[in-house]
Amino acid sequence: MNYPINEIFQTIQGEGYYTGTPSIFIRLQGCPVRCQWCDTKYTWTCSNNNQISYEELVKKKISDQTWSYINAIQILENIKKKEWTAKHVVITGGEPCIYNLLYLTTELEKQGFKCQIETSGTKIIKCSSNTWVTVSPKQHQNTLPASILRSDEIKYPILKQEDLFYLEKMLSMVKNKKCRVFLQPISQNQEALKICIKNCIIKNWRLSIQLHKYILIK
Ligand SMILES: C[S@@+](CC[C@H](N)C(=O)[O-])C[C@H]1O[C@@H](n2cnc3c(N)ncnc32)[C@H](O)[C@@H]1O
Numbered sequence: 001m002n003y004p005i006n007e008i009f010q011t012i013q014g015e016g017y018y019t020g021t022p023s024i025f026i027r028l029q030g031c032p033v034r035c036q037w038c039d040t041k042y043t044w045t046c047s048n049n050n051q052i053s054y055e056e057l058v059k060k061k062i063s064d065q066t067w068s069y070i071n072a073i074q075i076l077e078n079i080k081k082k083e084w085t086a087k088h089v090v091i092t093g094g095e096p097c098i099y100n101l102l103y104l105t106t107e108l109e110k111q112g113f114k115c116q117i118e119t120s121g122t123k124i125i126k127c128s129s130n131t132w133v134t135v136s137p138k139q140h141q142n143t144l145p146a147s148i149l150r151s152d153e154i155k156y157p158i159l160k161q162e163d164l165f166y167l168e169k170m171l172s173m174v175k176n177k178k179c180r181v182f183l184q185p186i187s188q189n190q191e192a193l194k195i196c197i198k199n200c201i202i203k204n205w206r207l208s209i210q211l212h213k214y215i216l217i218k
């Protein structure tokens, strides 16, 4: 099965529960959700005009809207060829759950990788049962309660205190589920950081600051 991939890179996970974990990122192309503060807008459209070859994709040095159809075997070949050592794979995007990720996560697990998906939860999540699912609820496009139920962590970007109303509404829909909640300031906004810190302490939630943006890694 081929997936439209924007970039594949090895770095340190900068967000959420696995912050600090050496990770191989697989960024898929395409997202219909269109959050206006999104920091990966270059993945939103999957236009044929921006399609490049596998050979060009694996050599990409900059983050732009070019992408290539790549299958799991080619991904594994690329990881081996680049001698990457991380065993944690983060499938992100764009919105990766517009695609069926069951095949990709299963093939990666067969080779000993731990898979994590970063998703808005606005689409039905199709992946292996061992995959760690990070759901980032989105107010304007209605994250599915089923996604919250499947989630291993909820990572909620906020700008202002009122943004928390939607998170509380989503959590109230899954009363019996114990959720791991992370608050994440949007775009390193310092006022939002203060609001995140205040509410994490009150609610005993955890803070996610996008570490990679502070230590200037990809
Ligand atoms: C780029 S998104 C891709 C995965 C998926 N579409 C989603 O929204 O979860 C990965 C994570 O980055 C967060 N994010 C995107 N832009 C951000 C920004 N400007 N500030 C903070 N977090 C941001 C998203 O909320 C999500 O948790």
Ligand SMILES: Nc1nc2[nH]cc(C(=O)O)c2c(=O)[nH]1
Binding pocket: 011, 012, 013, 014, 015, 040, 092, 093, 118, 212, 217, 218
């Ligand atoms: N280092 C690093 N950690 C991340 N965690 C989630 C990311 C994303 O864009 O999905 C991301 C990213 O782009 N870089």
Ligand code: SF4
Binding pocket: 031, 032, 033, 034, 035, 036, 038, 039, 040, 041, 093, 094, 095, 120, 138
């Ligand atoms: S759902 Fe994720 S990728 Fe899509 S616009 Fe929102 S933050 Fe960006």
Ligand SMILES: [Mg+2]
Binding pocket: 039, 040
């Ligand atoms: Mg990112």
